[in-house]
Amino acid sequence: MNKDNIIHSQIQPLLDYFQKVIPLNNEEKKLVTEFFKPRLYRKKQYVLQEGDVCNQFNFIVRGCLRMYKVDDKGNTHILQFAAENWWLSNIGSFHEHKPSELNIDALEDTMVLQISHDNLLTLYTNAPKFDRIFRVLIENSFVSLQKRLLQNISSTAEERYVSFLDSYSHLTNRLPQTQIASFLGITPEFLSRLRNKQSKKS
Amino acid sequence: MNKDNIIHSQIQPLLDYFQKVIPLNNEEKKLVTEFFKPRLYRKKQYVLQEGDVCNQFNFIVRGCLRMYKVDDKGNTHILQFAAENWWLSNIGSFHEHKPSELNIDALEDTMVLQISHDNLLTLYTNAPKFDRIFRVLIENSFVSLQKRLLQNISSTAEERYVSFLDSYSHLTNRLPQTQIASFLGITPEFLSRLRNKQSKKS
DNA sequence: AACTGCATCAAGAAATAGCATTGATGTAGA
DNA sequence: TCTACATCAATGCTATTTCTTGATGCAGTT
Numbered sequence: 001m002n003k004d005n006i007i008h009s010q011i012q013p014l015l016d017y018f019q020k021v022i023p024l025n026n027e028e029k030k031l032v033t034e035f036f037k038p039r040l041y042r043k044k045q046y047v048l049q050e051g052d053v054c055n056q057f058n059f060i061v062r063g064c065l066r067m068y069k070v071d072d073k074g075n076t077h078i079l080q081f082a083a084e085n086w087w088l089s090n091i092g093s094f095h096e097h098k099p100s101e102l103n104i105d106a107l108e109d110t111m112v113l114q115i116s117h118d119n120l121l122t123l124y125t126n127a128p129k130f131d132r133i134f135r136v137l138i139e140n141s142f143v144s145l146q147k148r149l150l151q152n153i154s155s156t157a158e159e160r161y162v163s164f165l166d167s168y169s170h171l172t173n174r175l176p177q178t179q180i181a182s183f184l185g186i187t188p189e190f191l192s193r194l195r196n197k198q199s200k201k202s
Numbered sequence: 203m204n205k206d207n208i209i210h211s212q213i214q215p216l217l218d219y220f221q222k223v224i225p226l227n228n229e230e231k232k233l234v235t236e237f238f239k240p241r242l243y244r245k246k247q248y249v250l251q252e253g254d255v256c257n258q259f260n261f262i263v264r265g266c267l268r269m270y271k272v273d274d275k276g277n278t279h280i281l282q283f284a285a286e287n288w289w290l291s292n293i294g295s296f297h298e299h300k301p302s303e304l305n306i307d308a309l310e311d312t313m314v315l316q317i318s319h320d321n322l323l324t325l326y327t328n329a330p331k332f333d334r335i336f337r338v339l340i341e342n343s344f345v346s347l348q349k350r351l352l353q354n355i356s357s358t359a360e361e362r363y364v365s366f367l368d369s370y371s372h373l374t375n376r377l378p379q380t381q382i383a384s385f386l387g388i389t390p391e392f393l394s395r396l397r398n399k400q401s402k403k404s
Numbered sequence: 405a406a407c408t409g410c411a412t413c414a415a416g417a418a419a420t421a422g423c424a425t426t427g428a429t430g431t432a433g434a
Numbered sequence: 435t436c437t438a439c440a441t442c443a444a445t446g447c448t449a450t451t452t453c454t455t456g457a458t459g460c461a462g463t464t
Binding site: 405406407408409410411412413414415416417418419420421422423424425426427428429430431432433434 | 435436437438439440441442443444445446447448449450451452453454455456457458459460461462463464
Binding site for chain 1: 409410411412413
Protein backbone atom coordinates (compact mmCIF):
# COMPACT_ATOMS: atom_id res chain seq x y z
CA MET A 1 0.00 0.00 0.00
CA ASN A 2 1.66 3.23 -1.11
CA LYS A 3 1.20 6.64 0.45
CA ASP A 4 -1.59 7.78 -1.82
CA ASN A 5 -3.54 4.69 -0.97
CA ILE A 6 -3.07 5.27 2.71
CA ILE A 7 -4.39 8.80 2.41
CA HIS A 8 -7.23 7.65 0.27
CA SER A 9 -8.22 4.92 2.64
CA GLN A 10 -8.34 7.33 5.56
CA ILE A 11 -10.25 10.09 3.85
CA GLN A 12 -13.39 8.09 3.14
CA PRO A 13 -14.99 8.43 6.57
CA LEU A 14 -14.69 12.20 6.28
CA LEU A 15 -16.25 12.26 2.83
CA ASP A 16 -19.05 10.09 4.17
CA TYR A 17 -19.49 12.47 7.05
CA PHE A 18 -19.80 15.50 4.78
CA GLN A 19 -22.03 13.58 2.43
CA LYS A 20 -24.52 13.08 5.21
CA VAL A 21 -24.72 16.79 5.90
CA ILE A 22 -24.80 17.97 2.28
CA PRO A 23 -23.85 15.98 -0.83
CA LEU A 24 -20.52 17.02 -2.37
CA ASN A 25 -19.60 17.23 -6.01
CA ASN A 26 -16.33 15.86 -7.30
CA GLU A 27 -14.56 19.20 -7.20
CA GLU A 28 -15.44 19.54 -3.54
CA LYS A 29 -14.35 16.00 -2.78
CA LYS A 30 -11.06 16.77 -4.42
CA LEU A 31 -10.56 19.83 -2.25
CA VAL A 32 -11.25 17.81 0.86
CA THR A 33 -8.79 15.14 -0.20
CA GLU A 34 -6.16 17.77 -0.87
CA PHE A 35 -6.57 19.82 2.27
CA PHE A 36 -7.14 17.21 4.95
CA LYS A 37 -3.99 15.35 5.95
CA PRO A 38 -4.06 12.08 7.87
CA ARG A 39 -1.99 11.90 10.99
CA LEU A 40 -1.49 9.23 13.62
CA TYR A 41 -1.25 10.15 17.28
CA ARG A 42 -0.25 7.48 19.69
CA LYS A 43 -1.76 6.88 23.09
CA LYS A 44 -0.81 9.69 25.50
CA GLN A 45 0.63 11.84 22.76
CA TYR A 46 -0.32 15.50 22.75
CA VAL A 47 -2.32 16.77 19.81
CA LEU A 48 -2.33 20.25 21.30
CA GLN A 49 -0.32 21.38 24.26
CA GLU A 50 -1.11 24.25 26.58
CA GLY A 51 0.71 27.36 25.40
CA ASP A 52 0.75 26.35 21.74
CA VAL A 53 -1.64 27.81 19.20
CA CYS A 54 -4.22 25.38 17.88
CA ASN A 55 -3.58 25.44 14.17
CA GLN A 56 -5.42 22.35 13.04
CA PHE A 57 -9.02 21.32 12.94
CA ASN A 58 -9.25 17.59 13.66
CA PHE A 59 -11.62 14.93 12.46
CA ILE A 60 -11.21 11.58 14.17
CA VAL A 61 -11.09 8.59 11.83
CA ARG A 62 -10.42 6.09 14.57
CA GLY A 63 -9.29 6.21 18.16
CA CYS A 64 -10.20 8.63 20.90
CA LEU A 65 -9.00 12.06 22.02
CA ARG A 66 -9.73 14.16 25.06
CA MET A 67 -9.55 17.91 25.58
CA TYR A 68 -8.86 19.09 29.08
CA LYS A 69 -7.68 21.85 31.34
CA VAL A 70 -5.06 21.41 34.04
CA ASP A 71 -5.89 23.66 36.96
CA ASP A 72 -3.55 25.39 39.39
CA LYS A 73 -3.56 22.41 41.70
CA GLY A 74 -2.57 20.11 38.85
CA ASN A 75 -5.97 18.47 38.55
CA THR A 76 -7.23 17.74 35.07
CA HIS A 77 -10.77 18.49 33.99
CA ILE A 78 -12.00 16.93 30.81
CA LEU A 79 -14.16 19.13 28.64
CA GLN A 80 -14.72 16.75 25.83
CA PHE A 81 -14.07 13.28 24.52
CA ALA A 82 -14.02 12.68 20.80
CA ALA A 83 -14.01 9.33 19.05
CA GLU A 84 -14.75 8.17 15.50
CA ASN A 85 -16.49 10.70 13.28
CA TRP A 86 -16.25 13.52 15.75
CA TRP A 87 -14.42 16.79 15.55
CA LEU A 88 -12.08 18.17 18.13
CA SER A 89 -10.12 21.38 18.27
CA ASN A 90 -9.69 24.28 20.59
CA ILE A 91 -11.91 26.53 18.58
CA GLY A 92 -11.01 29.67 20.51
CA SER A 93 -7.31 29.21 20.03
CA PHE A 94 -7.83 28.13 16.43
CA HIS A 95 -9.77 31.18 15.34
CA GLU A 96 -8.00 33.84 17.34
CA HIS A 97 -4.49 32.41 16.93
CA LYS A 98 -4.03 32.60 20.67
CA PRO A 99 -2.05 30.22 22.86
CA SER A 100 -4.27 27.45 24.13
CA GLU A 101 -5.14 27.03 27.79
CA LEU A 102 -6.37 23.56 27.02
CA ASN A 103 -4.60 20.36 26.17
CA ILE A 104 -5.65 17.71 23.73
CA ASP A 105 -4.15 14.25 23.88
CA ALA A 106 -4.82 10.72 22.74
CA LEU A 107 -6.45 8.13 24.98
CA GLU A 108 -5.86 5.48 22.34
CA ASP A 109 -3.77 5.38 19.21
CA THR A 110 -5.75 7.75 17.08
CA MET A 111 -5.89 8.55 13.38
CA VAL A 112 -7.09 12.05 12.59
CA LEU A 113 -7.59 14.06 9.46
CA GLN A 114 -6.44 17.60 9.98
CA ILE A 115 -6.91 20.78 8.05
CA SER A 116 -4.79 23.84 8.82
CA HIS A 117 -6.30 27.20 9.56
CA ASP A 118 -5.11 28.64 6.24
CA ASN A 119 -6.40 25.72 4.23
CA LEU A 120 -9.74 25.89 5.96
CA LEU A 121 -10.10 29.53 4.90
CA THR A 122 -9.13 28.59 1.35
CA LEU A 123 -11.66 25.78 1.45
CA TYR A 124 -14.40 28.20 2.50
CA THR A 125 -13.46 30.53 -0.35
CA ASN A 126 -13.29 27.84 -3.00
CA ALA A 127 -16.34 25.95 -1.87
CA PRO A 128 -18.76 28.07 0.14
CA LYS A 129 -20.79 24.97 0.88
CA PHE A 130 -18.30 24.25 3.63
CA ASP A 131 -19.31 27.43 5.36
CA ARG A 132 -22.62 25.81 5.95
CA ILE A 133 -21.21 22.41 6.81
CA PHE A 134 -18.93 23.85 9.43
CA ARG A 135 -21.65 26.09 10.77
CA VAL A 136 -23.86 23.06 11.31
CA LEU A 137 -20.98 21.24 12.92
CA ILE A 138 -20.27 24.04 15.35
CA GLU A 139 -23.94 24.45 16.13
CA ASN A 140 -24.14 20.80 17.07
CA SER A 141 -21.13 21.13 19.33
CA PHE A 142 -22.60 24.21 20.88
CA VAL A 143 -25.87 22.52 21.67
CA SER A 144 -24.26 19.55 23.33
CA LEU A 145 -21.98 21.81 25.29
CA GLN A 146 -24.93 23.81 26.54
CA LYS A 147 -26.72 20.65 27.52
CA ARG A 148 -23.73 19.49 29.45
CA LEU A 149 -23.35 22.77 31.30
CA LEU A 150 -26.98 22.79 32.26
CA GLN A 151 -26.70 19.32 33.61
CA ASN A 152 -23.59 20.14 35.51
CA ILE A 153 -25.16 22.98 37.41
CA SER A 154 -28.38 21.15 38.11
CA SER A 155 -27.55 17.51 38.90
CA THR A 156 -25.75 15.37 41.42
CA ALA A 157 -22.78 13.30 40.38
CA GLU A 158 -24.93 10.20 40.26
CA GLU A 159 -27.42 11.79 37.90
CA ARG A 160 -24.61 13.04 35.71
CA TYR A 161 -23.10 9.58 35.61
CA VAL A 162 -26.36 7.97 34.58
CA SER A 163 -26.81 10.54 31.90
CA PHE A 164 -23.24 10.02 30.73
CA LEU A 165 -23.94 6.32 30.37
CA ASP A 166 -26.89 7.22 28.28
CA SER A 167 -25.21 9.74 25.98
CA TYR A 168 -21.88 8.01 25.63
CA SER A 169 -22.85 4.38 25.77
CA HIS A 170 -20.47 3.63 22.92
CA LEU A 171 -17.57 5.01 24.94
CA THR A 172 -18.21 3.73 28.44
CA ASN A 173 -16.44 0.47 27.89
CA ARG A 174 -13.57 2.03 26.06
CA LEU A 175 -12.70 4.74 28.56
CA PRO A 176 -10.90 4.09 31.83
CA GLN A 177 -13.00 5.21 34.75
CA THR A 178 -10.40 7.71 35.83
CA GLN A 179 -11.18 9.59 32.63
CA ILE A 180 -14.91 9.34 33.09
CA ALA A 181 -14.53 10.64 36.64
CA SER A 182 -12.51 13.55 35.40
CA PHE A 183 -15.21 14.29 32.85
CA LEU A 184 -17.93 14.16 35.48
CA GLY A 185 -15.92 16.29 37.86
CA ILE A 186 -15.61 13.74 40.66
CA THR A 187 -12.83 11.53 41.97
CA PRO A 188 -12.29 8.03 40.60
CA GLU A 189 -12.95 6.65 44.05
CA PHE A 190 -16.31 8.28 44.28
CA LEU A 191 -17.21 7.08 40.83
CA SER A 192 -16.29 3.59 41.90
CA ARG A 193 -18.72 3.86 44.79
CA LEU A 194 -21.45 5.21 42.53
CA ARG A 195 -20.99 2.26 40.20
CA ASN A 196 -21.11 -0.13 43.09
CA LYS A 197 -24.37 1.40 44.20
CA GLN A 198 -25.80 1.26 40.68
CA SER A 199 -24.97 -2.40 40.23
CA LYS A 200 -26.62 -3.27 43.53
CA LYS A 201 -29.79 -1.55 42.37
CA SER A 202 -30.18 -3.74 39.32
CA MET B 203 9.93 26.25 41.08
CA ASN B 204 8.95 28.83 38.44
CA LYS B 205 9.53 28.55 34.74
CA ASP B 206 12.89 30.34 34.68
CA ASN B 207 14.21 27.99 37.30
CA ILE B 208 13.08 24.99 35.36
CA ILE B 209 14.84 26.22 32.25
CA HIS B 210 17.93 27.08 34.16
CA SER B 211 18.11 23.71 35.83
CA GLN B 212 17.85 21.90 32.51
CA ILE B 213 20.34 23.97 30.58
CA GLN B 214 23.40 23.14 32.65
CA PRO B 215 24.21 19.78 31.02
CA LEU B 216 24.26 21.50 27.65
CA LEU B 217 26.55 24.27 28.86
CA ASP B 218 28.82 21.59 30.32
CA TYR B 219 28.78 19.78 27.02
CA PHE B 220 29.82 22.86 25.07
CA GLN B 221 32.37 23.75 27.69
CA LYS B 222 34.13 20.47 27.06
CA VAL B 223 34.44 21.19 23.35
CA ILE B 224 35.41 24.86 23.63
CA PRO B 225 35.02 27.12 26.66
CA LEU B 226 32.22 29.66 26.33
CA ASN B 227 32.16 33.25 27.52
CA ASN B 228 29.17 34.68 29.33
CA GLU B 229 27.66 36.22 26.24
CA GLU B 230 27.72 32.85 24.51
CA LYS B 231 26.24 31.12 27.52
CA LYS B 232 23.45 33.67 27.48
CA LEU B 233 22.71 32.94 23.83
CA VAL B 234 22.54 29.23 24.53
CA THR B 235 20.18 29.80 27.43
CA GLU B 236 17.98 31.97 25.29
CA PHE B 237 17.82 29.81 22.21
CA PHE B 238 17.57 26.30 23.60
CA LYS B 239 14.13 25.48 24.98
CA PRO B 240 13.52 22.52 27.27
CA ARG B 241 10.80 20.14 26.27
CA LEU B 242 9.55 16.93 27.79
CA TYR B 243 8.53 14.03 25.59
CA ARG B 244 6.72 11.16 27.16
CA LYS B 245 7.48 7.54 26.45
CA LYS B 246 6.32 6.59 22.94
CA GLN B 247 5.67 10.17 21.99
CA TYR B 248 6.90 11.27 18.58
CA VAL B 249 9.59 13.91 18.48
CA LEU B 250 9.54 13.86 14.70
CA GLN B 251 7.02 12.08 12.56
CA GLU B 252 7.50 10.86 9.02
CA GLY B 253 6.23 13.48 6.62
CA ASP B 254 6.92 16.44 8.89
CA VAL B 255 9.92 18.68 8.48
CA CYS B 256 12.51 18.37 11.21
CA ASN B 257 12.70 21.87 12.54
CA GLN B 258 14.50 21.34 15.83
CA PHE B 259 17.95 20.19 16.77
CA ASN B 260 17.73 18.12 19.95
CA PHE B 261 20.10 17.67 22.84
CA ILE B 262 19.07 15.00 25.31
CA VAL B 263 19.22 16.04 28.95
CA ARG B 264 17.76 12.81 30.25
CA GLY B 265 15.89 9.89 28.81
CA CYS B 266 16.36 8.11 25.53
CA LEU B 267 15.22 8.61 21.95
CA ARG B 268 15.42 6.48 18.83
CA MET B 269 15.42 7.44 15.18
CA TYR B 270 14.06 4.87 12.77
CA LYS B 271 12.62 4.13 9.39
CA VAL B 272 9.45 2.15 8.81
CA ASP B 273 9.79 0.15 5.61
CA ASP B 274 7.12 -0.83 3.12
CA LYS B 275 6.39 -4.01 5.01
CA GLY B 276 5.87 -2.08 8.21
CA ASN B 277 9.10 -3.22 9.83
CA THR B 278 11.04 -0.64 11.79
CA HIS B 279 14.78 -0.21 11.46
CA ILE B 280 16.56 1.79 14.09
CA LEU B 281 19.31 4.04 12.84
CA GLN B 282 20.28 5.56 16.11
CA PHE B 283 19.68 5.62 19.81
CA ALA B 284 20.40 8.77 21.76
CA ALA B 285 20.55 9.12 25.52
CA GLU B 286 21.95 11.72 27.92
CA ASN B 287 24.33 14.24 26.39
CA TRP B 288 23.77 13.10 22.85
CA TRP B 289 22.28 14.92 19.94
CA LEU B 290 19.54 13.65 17.70
CA SER B 291 17.85 15.18 14.70
CA ASN B 292 17.13 14.24 11.15
CA ILE B 293 19.92 16.37 9.78
CA GLY B 294 18.87 16.01 6.16
CA SER B 295 15.33 17.12 6.81
CA PHE B 296 16.54 19.84 9.16
CA HIS B 297 18.90 21.48 6.71
CA GLU B 298 16.94 21.08 3.53
CA HIS B 299 13.51 21.75 5.04
CA LYS B 300 12.27 18.57 3.48
CA PRO B 301 9.67 16.17 4.87
CA SER B 302 11.33 13.50 6.94
CA GLU B 303 11.34 9.84 5.96
CA LEU B 304 12.44 8.97 9.44
CA ASN B 305 10.66 8.98 12.74
CA ILE B 306 12.03 9.96 16.11
CA ASP B 307 10.28 8.90 19.26
CA ALA B 308 10.89 8.49 22.96
CA LEU B 309 11.77 5.13 24.50
CA GLU B 310 11.58 6.67 27.96
CA ASP B 311 10.21 9.94 29.26
CA THR B 312 12.80 12.26 27.82
CA MET B 313 13.82 15.85 28.47
CA VAL B 314 15.44 17.55 25.51
CA LEU B 315 16.77 20.99 24.81
CA GLN B 316 15.81 22.11 21.35
CA ILE B 317 16.94 24.89 19.12
CA SER B 318 14.94 25.82 16.04
CA HIS B 319 16.51 26.06 12.62
CA ASP B 320 16.18 29.84 12.56
CA ASN B 321 17.67 30.28 15.99
CA LEU B 322 20.54 28.01 15.14
CA LEU B 323 21.40 30.20 12.18
CA THR B 324 21.16 33.28 14.39
CA LEU B 325 23.39 31.57 16.91
CA TYR B 326 26.00 30.86 14.23
CA THR B 327 25.89 34.51 13.17
CA ASN B 328 26.12 35.95 16.65
CA ALA B 329 28.71 33.52 17.94
CA PRO B 330 30.76 31.91 15.19
CA LYS B 331 32.34 29.63 17.74
CA PHE B 332 29.23 27.48 17.41
CA ASP B 333 30.05 26.86 13.79
CA ARG B 334 33.03 24.97 15.02
CA ILE B 335 31.23 23.26 17.87
CA PHE B 336 28.53 21.98 15.60
CA ARG B 337 31.04 20.97 12.97
CA VAL B 338 32.84 18.84 15.53
CA LEU B 339 29.56 17.40 16.65
CA ILE B 340 28.52 16.42 13.16
CA GLU B 341 31.94 15.00 12.41
CA ASN B 342 31.65 12.75 15.43
CA SER B 343 28.26 11.58 14.33
CA PHE B 344 29.56 10.95 10.86
CA VAL B 345 32.43 8.86 12.08
CA SER B 346 30.30 6.65 14.25
CA LEU B 347 27.81 6.24 11.45
CA GLN B 348 30.53 5.16 9.08
CA LYS B 349 31.84 2.70 11.63
CA ARG B 350 28.42 1.24 12.04
CA LEU B 351 27.87 0.88 8.32
CA LEU B 352 31.20 -0.81 7.88
CA GLN B 353 30.39 -3.23 10.61
CA ASN B 354 27.00 -3.93 9.16
CA ILE B 355 28.33 -4.96 5.81
CA SER B 356 31.17 -6.99 7.22
CA SER B 357 29.94 -8.83 10.31
CA THR B 358 27.52 -11.50 11.39
CA ALA B 359 24.70 -10.65 13.73
CA GLU B 360 26.58 -12.18 16.61
CA GLU B 361 29.62 -10.02 15.98
CA ARG B 362 27.44 -6.96 15.69
CA TYR B 363 25.74 -7.80 18.95
CA VAL B 364 29.02 -8.20 20.80
CA SER B 365 30.22 -4.93 19.40
CA PHE B 366 26.96 -3.26 20.39
CA LEU B 367 27.44 -4.46 23.94
CA ASP B 368 30.85 -2.90 23.86
CA SER B 369 29.89 0.47 22.41
CA TYR B 370 26.60 0.91 24.18
CA SER B 371 27.24 -0.81 27.47
CA HIS B 372 25.50 2.04 29.27
CA LEU B 373 22.34 1.40 27.28
CA THR B 374 22.09 -2.37 27.15
CA ASN B 375 20.22 -2.67 30.39
CA ARG B 376 17.96 0.22 29.64
CA LEU B 377 16.77 -0.85 26.23
CA PRO B 378 14.24 -3.61 25.60
CA GLN B 379 15.73 -6.32 23.45
CA THR B 380 13.19 -5.77 20.73
CA GLN B 381 14.79 -2.37 20.23
CA ILE B 382 18.29 -3.75 20.23
CA ALA B 383 17.25 -6.37 17.69
CA SER B 384 15.78 -3.71 15.48
CA PHE B 385 19.03 -1.77 15.73
CA LEU B 386 21.08 -4.83 14.84
CA GLY B 387 18.77 -5.74 11.99
CA ILE B 388 17.67 -9.12 13.32
CA THR B 389 14.53 -10.50 14.90
CA PRO B 390 14.02 -10.42 18.66
CA GLU B 391 13.83 -14.19 18.64
CA PHE B 392 17.18 -14.56 17.02
CA LEU B 393 18.70 -12.07 19.43
CA SER B 394 17.30 -14.13 22.26
CA ARG B 395 19.09 -17.18 20.88
CA LEU B 396 22.32 -15.26 20.46
CA ARG B 397 22.14 -14.13 24.05
CA ASN B 398 21.47 -17.64 25.17
CA LYS B 399 24.54 -18.82 23.30
CA GLN B 400 26.66 -16.02 24.75
CA SER B 401 25.68 -16.79 28.29
CA LYS B 402 26.52 -20.45 27.85
CA LYS B 403 29.99 -19.48 26.66
CA SER B 404 30.83 -17.65 29.85
C1' DA C 405 -26.02 17.05 66.30
C1' DA C 406 -26.61 13.93 62.55
C1' DC C 407 -26.93 13.10 57.62
C1' DT C 408 -25.75 13.70 52.70
C1' DG C 409 -22.53 14.30 49.12
C1' DC C 410 -18.55 14.59 48.15
C1' DA C 411 -12.90 14.70 48.87
C1' DT C 412 -8.26 12.74 50.26
C1' DC C 413 -4.92 9.23 51.28
C1' DA C 414 -3.19 4.57 51.40
C1' DA C 415 -3.23 -0.15 50.22
C1' DG C 416 -4.27 -4.03 47.50
C1' DA C 417 -6.44 -6.65 43.90
C1' DA C 418 -7.40 -7.26 39.18
C1' DA C 419 -6.68 -6.51 34.44
C1' DT C 420 -3.84 -5.48 30.64
C1' DA C 421 0.10 -4.63 27.98
C1' DG C 422 4.71 -5.30 26.97
C1' DC C 423 8.65 -8.24 26.91
C1' DA C 424 11.53 -12.45 26.71
C1' DT C 425 11.97 -17.12 25.72
C1' DT C 426 11.36 -21.44 23.39
C1' DG C 427 9.98 -24.85 19.93
C1' DA C 428 8.78 -25.98 15.34
C1' DT C 429 9.50 -25.08 10.78
C1' DG C 430 11.37 -22.76 6.58
C1' DT C 431 14.76 -20.80 3.35
C1' DA C 432 18.71 -18.78 0.81
C1' DG C 433 23.33 -19.12 0.00
C1' DA C 434 28.11 -21.22 0.82
C1' DT D 435 23.82 -30.35 3.68
C1' DC D 436 25.28 -26.82 6.84
C1' DT D 437 25.08 -22.04 8.51
C1' DA D 438 22.76 -17.97 9.49
C1' DC D 439 19.11 -16.22 9.75
C1' DA D 440 13.42 -15.61 9.42
C1' DT D 441 8.47 -16.60 10.70
C1' DC D 442 4.76 -18.11 13.56
C1' DA D 443 2.65 -19.63 17.72
C1' DA D 444 2.57 -20.52 22.51
C1' DT D 445 3.80 -19.46 27.14
C1' DG D 446 5.24 -17.24 31.15
C1' DC D 447 6.91 -13.10 33.45
C1' DT D 448 6.97 -8.35 34.74
C1' DA D 449 5.60 -3.85 34.90
C1' DT D 450 2.09 -0.63 34.43
C1' DT D 451 -2.46 0.83 34.61
C1' DT D 452 -6.84 0.61 36.39
C1' DC D 453 -10.30 -0.43 39.86
C1' DT D 454 -11.91 -1.09 44.45
C1' DT D 455 -12.14 -0.62 49.35
C1' DG D 456 -11.46 1.24 53.93
C1' DA D 457 -10.53 5.02 56.90
C1' DT D 458 -11.09 9.67 57.68
C1' DG D 459 -12.62 14.53 57.00
C1' DC D 460 -15.40 18.40 55.95
C1' DA D 461 -19.02 21.68 54.31
C1' DG D 462 -23.75 22.34 53.79
C1' DT D 463 -28.34 20.74 54.80
C1' DT D 464 -31.98 19.05 57.87
